[in-house]
Amino acid sequence: MAFEQLAADFYGFENELTDQEKEAIAALRAYLETEVKPIVNEYWERAEFPKQVIPELHRLGVASFAWDETKPFDNSAVFRGFVALELARVDGSVATYVGVQNGLAAGTLSACGSQEQKDEWLPKLASGEIIGAFGLTEPLSGSDSAQGLRTTAERQGDEWVINGAKRWIGNATFSDITVIWAKDVADGQVKGFIVPTETPGYTATKIEGKQALRSVQNADITLENVRVPERLRLQNANSFRDTAKVLRATRAEVAWAAVGVAVGAYEAAVKYASERVQFGKPIASHQLVQDLLAKSLANITASLALVVQVSRMLDAGTQRDEHSALAKAFTTSRMRETVAWAREIFGGNGIVLDYDVTRFFNDAEAVYSYEGTREMNTLIVGRAITGVAAFV
Template sequence: MDLLNVAGELSGTERQRLLGIRQVAQHQVRKQSVGYWDREEFPTELIGKLAELGLGGLQLGDSSHLLRGLIHAELARADISISSVVGIHNELVLGMIRDLGSEEQRAQWLGKLAGFEAYGAFALTEPEHGSDIAGGIRSTAQRDGDQYVLNGAKRWIGMGTFSDFALVWAKDEETSQVGAYLVEADRPGYSASKIEHKIGLRSMQNADIRLENVRIPVANKLPGVTSFAAANQLLMQSRAWVGWQAVGAMMATLDICSEYVAQRQQFGQPLAAFQLIQQPLAEIAGNLSACLSMMGDIARKQERAELHMVDAAMAKSTATRLARDSAALGRAMLGGNGIVSDFEMAKVFCDVEILHTYEGTYEINSLIVGRALTGVSAFV
């Protein structure tokens, strides 16, 4: 539900594309995703449907930032795990190779990635360093003739269990400069293991990755990465994308709750007739509309190349906070049925917890905004 008609700002062609994606997401992905989520299984079949829509190469097209954002929202509206796969694939893997890779790397991988014929993993976070990763990278790369030798460990790496390669952020032992290295998953010394027992984004296959004397050609180093500043640019855009995911989560909450309260009978009438139901529904709609408006502004800044980290941090922290509040209201509205995935709300409720935490925790993004407001850094 788009009460502000933000999609009305799209061109006619873009509106038609968005509508087509919405139809597929709602009728061929939404209900079908529940079983994959329950089993913690990657939804290969469902990703295939999105490949047919060209969503593996969303980042390569000439569509507007507003359309791309609304597409991410529509995917999250259907399933947040699947939207994470599409977003990370485009924003952090395909986009990184396109913008920071060599001609050879682009020629080898962009076509395959665009068709979801190959997957990559964005390997930045480490077991002991998450929020402080900018100064805490411990993974290393050592030059040895015409090769680099990589050692270290990475954690929470999306699609890391089955990706064809990982884009590993590591520190050059000789220069202490941070670089990025394309490491194929079949290299000796490279291993990935699935992180089990997650409460959310259960279809997303997060991994622990270990690098033990992994040798790669010098040509596998991404030439566009000469410092951690490159990672910050990527994270800025991905935080804006998570804001759109939060919009989709609120759309899903409103969809699920509106359908449920119209059908569920209590005390001889539909739940929708009760004030205690209408009030939280209105609050969820308000949260959604506020975030849609904010994310529309973010898209316009992106079009003008005027997006700054403080903008992305505020969008990510605010939208995920309101999505979390909305999901809590929605889960309560469904009563006991709100705690089982069969009714979908429990799945959204749990997935939103991950949105609140990943791509920079709520607290870290809030401190980025606080630093901009006060001129004083609260980071150690």
Template sequence: MAFIPHPDADILAVAGRLEPSERTRLREIHEFLQSEIAPVTGPYWDAEEFPFDLLPKLASEGLGEVELGQTSRLFRGLVYAELTRADVSVSAFVGIHNELIVGMLNELGSEEQKKTWLPGLRTFDKAGCFALTEPEHGSDIAGGLATTAERTAEGWVINGKKRWIGGGTFADFAITFARDTADGSIRAFLVELDRVGVSAEKISGKMGLRIMQNADIIFDGVTIPHGNALPGAQSFANVNDFLCSSRAWVGWQGAGIQLAIFDAARDYAINRQQFGRPIAKFQLVQEQLVRILGNASASLALMAQVAEVQQHGGLVMPIAALAKATTTRLARESASLGRAIGGGNGILTEHGLSKLMGDAEVLFTYEGTYDINSLIVGRAVTGVSAFVS
């Protein structure tokens, strides 16, 4: 086998498992993201601003409707990985948009809701956000959700607070989870964010995912029509499949960010001169690069198998939780190694390594913390729950 001096970070050729047409399409998406998105996101990250001007470009590549195509799970997962490789915040927006907004509306929404919103969502002319987490309820949201929905003659009246809602400062609507005051069940409602009683405030000062505009949203006596309830989401169980899939999606983010870390660390090591030679010639640097590559390869291989399971309808929460916990744990280690290779320059967003390190910390935490996901898996493999009862 010939020596390849600069192989792609997918050294095990996981993408090679795709059908030829999907492999070609993935390469096109990769080239688009690396030429049009990755080079320009740094200033947005520094300024905590959202790149609205990039949305038409993303739409032109069909990235607003990933979940509506007849593509394999592996292809979709690798697309999400490539999005993350380009920028973690952009991947978070596109992933939530597809997995939890477009996907949920398409499967659980009414025909009128789909007719009203899906065309604009497919092209990013419209945006939704997913309002589940609350200020006092994150990991325990299923049992502790406090936002309420009361059915009246005029419609549903929504009261409550949501926190960490991605895109909540500019979305057209929120898929909002609230407890029905009549029977205590958790239901989902489409709440337009320009309605009276809705207010949203950006959460600033984040160490990572700075491009994503997370928000605190308050619903103060917000009245919506009866038809804004999602007919297919009349209990929390109805949305579990989407939450399971979105957790697996973060597993793909964990793999994708490691591709970006390897790319940035390798390029820096090859080009940075110290003691009269590239630092890539030093043994310790090569060992660190290989550890990053090993972590990335293990994560991609794991996620490829998860995609195979998901393709055949076998994805369950313990598998998704294991994938998310493992790839983001490895991403955290890879980010630390990559930043170290950058030395003093590694703390500058100019070189991308500090940006990736901050973003890796967010992936480690959101969609269920590492600890919570570990306990989900631990309960499955031991038959004993370690959650507080």
């Protein structure tokens, strides 16, 4: 399938991709444009996830390529970033499904599981045979999860008894397993557990009333004397620091998704400006509209430059927490600005789903907040700059 460079990739960063990676991007783009884009507004409005897209996403490999045990061909972090961008430029909710399944769930197992656990669970996650979720955030603990985690795990013989609650857990209403992070009552350290969702005492309830990423099935989870065997404890997750192994990579991919949301809104604005006629000519011919489009493209280009370099560093093994944190903080801020400018170009039409831009506008608010708020990420960068932690 022929690959065409995105018009929003003004400086041609996609040229770094190999021919094989470009072919994979082209196949994904064709599927998203023909099968996903036409239905996403309907599902967004109903706050339902289009589960029928899941098998093809796995067949295309976008939910299975990031980890050594499952990837169908050698690929770069830059390629994985462009996949996140492609997904998000069509729908942030579908991008979030992939991010949870491939990054947070499979990523945790890859980074923190034993070889036996990886052999058992990663192929099933890669194929889509099972759906995964990631339970870290709690009703009373978000940015302070390192210190404020309230969910507990107590070892009793060959079992662990887990009690607590989680909130905002993506995919959790239909996941088969959820990675639950809980504090060991014996040593106070945070440990990870693979919890099958049919386990007695585990309940997931859909969060209603969301106005962003409405198709993502976020849930409140309650854990009441949930018993899991020792074999389902992640054998290489022994402290909260181990979550950083996962979040360092997934935070960078959220930065890529933020660029994708900005691109989706920008593309919608360019199309509308070319077609909408006022005062006898397309509004694209108005200087004020061109100014908004040019500023939007500058935001996208600067953000692309940043995330491409962060992904290069990930490939080279030199990326640190502060690098992904800066990427997430910057790109989500520029995304928020860009979707607002795009919505402005639409005038009143910018608040109805018919033109897509209001979905991007709303979804941007969730992307701006999850996997580390802007403030928390700037503090991670500030600590790297000064050597002084200012979190409290």
